[in-house]
Every structure is written in C-alpha cells, then in structure tokens.
Amino acid sequence: MTPLAKWLVSFAAVVAAGAAVGWVARIGVGNGLFLAGVGPILWSLSLIRLGGERTRVGRTLEGRPLWGLDPDLRRQEVRRGLSFFAMGLSVWGVLFGSYAFGVVL
Secondary structure, three states, rough: OOHHHHHHHHHHHHHHHHHHHHHHHHHHHHHHHHHHHHHHHHHHHHHHHOOOOHOOOOOOOOOOOOOOOOOOHHHHHHHHHHHHHHHHHHHHHHHHHHHHOOOOO
C-alpha cells in the first residue's frame, strides 16, 4: 500500500471514529469530528517536539550524549508529525466544509 493510500485509510478511520463517538456520546457528530481533529494535531506537536535536530540528542546526568545527531531520523520524525498535523486539519476541513454548505453535523 502506498503512503498516500495509508494516509487516506487512516483519515477515513479517524473521521468515522470521531463521528461514531460523537453520536454515541450524544455530544453531536460535529463535536466528535472536532475532537477527532484535535487528537492528531496534539500528537503531531508531541512528535515534532518543537526543537530541531538538537532534540535528538539525549544526555546523561554527567552531560554525555546518549544518541548523537541523526538528521535522517529527525527528518522522518518531522515528516510523520506533519502528516498527523495535516490529518487533523483535514478532519477540521470536513467539519468546516459541511458547515459552509449548510449541512449540520
């Protein structure tokens, strides 16, 4: 399966789960979708960790590096975080689109 196909399947699962949770919890499908969009955005922020390549360096109590710098691993981590962020914004896009077209969720 291509990465785009995996992302689309994950997106559909997040939208369906958010709508189902909103419907079952009786908070409304729209609120469920809003909360389903919050999850990936918060996850992306924890993945990226807002610090650049230096965040890949862990240190012991004595100050010695644990891992060293690994720019490729950091790039993959940032790409994964941005993918989660895009998923959260896309879920909110579905919610905004339905509101813009007059569909009440």
